[in-house]
Amino acid sequence: MAVLLIAEDDEDIALVLVRVFKRTGMTVFRASDGRAAFEAILEKRPDIVLTDLGMPHMDGWELIDAIRAHPDDDVRRVPIAILSGHLRPGDPRAGQAQVCAIMLKPCPNEQLLATMEELVSVGPHGHDAADNLCPADLPVTV
Numbered sequence: 001m002a003v004l005l006i007a008e009d010d011e012d013i014a015l016v017l018v019r020v021f022k023r024t025g026m027t028v029f030r031a032s033d034g035r036a037a038f039e040a041i042l043e044k045r046p047d048i049v050l051t052d053l054g055m056p057h058m059d060g061w062e063l064i065d066a067i068r069a070h071p072d073d074d075v076r077r078v079p080i081a082i083l084s085g086h087l088r089p090g091d092p093r094a095g096q097a098q099v100c101a102i103m104l105k106p107c108p109n110e111q112l113l114a115t116m117e118e119l120v121s122v123g124p125h126g127h128d129a130a131d132n133l134c135p136a137d138l139p140v141t142v
């Protein structure tokens with residue numbers, strides 16, 4: 001079964017997300033800030049990552065950059081989805097981020113589950129600044 005790492009600083013949202021994904025049989029780890037999330041990714045080696053953007057210590061953008069810059073393939077190539085409540089339409093960082101999907105809060109559970117299940121089935125793959133095409137073909141703009 002897939003291992004999911006959720007980076008989310010809001011306790012209430014994190015509780016709901018963990019419950020939703022655990023119900024599908026996934027193994028779910030949750031970190032409450034970006035730095036803790038990065039440490040958990042190095043330790044747990046999740047199959048997929050779902051991250052908020054506004055978080056203490058290291059925000060979601062910095063977390064994504066740290067993952068994509070990591071020397072180990074199984075860290076750098078993990079599929080990442082953003083779940084944010086503060087991303088404004090047209091934010092240029094959304095189009096440039098090396099992520100597989102962007103979802104906005106509040107996001108229906110069905111879309112969350114379908115997105116993360118798609119990323120599990122696509123599996124690990126590269127994203128880089130020169131060739132930021134994702135095989136998952138999910139929405140990455142707002």
Ligand SMILES: [Zn+2]
Pocket residue numbers: 079080099100125127133134135136
């Ligand atoms: Zn991707």
